[in-house]
Amino acid sequence: MQYVLLIHEHLFSLAMAVEQVLHMNGGEGETSYASNSTFQKKVILTAKHILEESIMRLYCDIFPNCLKVADLGCSSGPNALLVASNIMNTIDAVSQNMSHETPMFQFFLNDFNTTFKSLPDFYKRLEQEKGHKFSPCFFSGTPGSFYGRLFPNHSIHFFHSSYSLHWLSKTPEVLQDALEPLNKGAIYLTRTSPPAVHKAYHAQFQQDFTLFLRSRSFELLPGGAMVLTLIGRDELNELINAWVVIGMALNDMATEKLMEKKKLDSFNIPSYCPTSEEIRKVIEEEGSFDVQSLETITTDWVKTIDVIDDEDGDTRAEGVATFIRAVAEPILKSEFGEEIMDELFNRFKNKIIQLDGVEKLEVPNLVMHITKRI
Secondary structure, three states, X not given: OOOOEEEOOOOXXXXXXXXXXXXXXXOOOOOOOOOOOHHHHHHHHHOHHHHHHHHHHHHHHHOOOEEEEEEOOOOOOOHHHHHHHHHHHHHXXXXXXXXXXXXXXXXXXXXXXXXXXXXXXXXHHHHHHHOOOOOOEEEEEOOOOOOOOOOOOOOEEEEEEEOOOOEOOOOOHHHHHOOOOOOOOOOOOOOOOOHHHHHHHHHHHHHHHHHHHHHHHHHEEEEEEEEEEEEOOOOOOOOOOHHHHHHHHHHHHHHOOOOOHHHHHHOOOOEOOOOHHHHHXXXXXXXXXXXXXXXXXXXXXXXXXXXXXXXXXHHHHHHHHHHHHHHHHHHHHHHHOHHHHHHHHHHHHHXXXXXXXXXXXXXXXXXXXXXXXX
């Protein structure tokens, strides 16, 4: 088997302030993303049937000699290669059933802080499972913001993105430039956020997602497709996500003068969880894609996270806090300082204990299969 590892230099296009902090905890330690991504893995596996169906349809329509797949905003931990493995297994099974030779594969990974360290073991398992006759598989790293161009025109067959597109390219400018904070006492959209805050977040999401779709429409080959998974919200906005709970903990700390209230009032997370209708509307207005399917898969983000003892509420809350810290700490630390992180996530843990069973700690995952219009 022949494998090539290519790393291409590419300029990031996110605004510099967001670009420097919008990442997960690196490395492989206790609070690293690599060690705390089982929830994302379960979401990927829950959406696996949509991925398999879409890649199978694409392959049977075009039968490429080399299937080119890009995973945008992919995980920096073990989940990054899980998607590649699922795609290869699906195509291998289809090829065998149709007596076709399995195509070569080329995967482009859009984030690879620790991913490439896993490649030797991945290649070894692949050879053990598939044998020496399995077609070559090539991996390339393509850094850069997916809110803009990453690849040449008509160069990719299939795009995948999981748990990335709810991140915005920047905090809405209306919230940053306001003379008086518009979202006081919170860092994200809550049930009590003013309509102007909802409007600002929604407008930024529309702008970013439209640019994402337009960029991918240029890069996809004729007949190309995408499977995208992101955190959504229900129409009534009754669900409480982790950012809302972190905001509660920060608000308590500001009230107790453990941090500056001014910092809390002026900070807003650059993330937006759309409804399924908002997603459809942007896709229709942009005009390059047809929606083949759009499913909502609701998961309890507290009970779905793996911990040692399911029956111990404190242990579960501690595990949830560690998981959320792996995702949230870099951007929170840049704003509020490293010195309050331990206290913040200890309070977050206690909030989870208080809220679990009282509030709906669930998130709707929006999973869509869309195809490029010809």
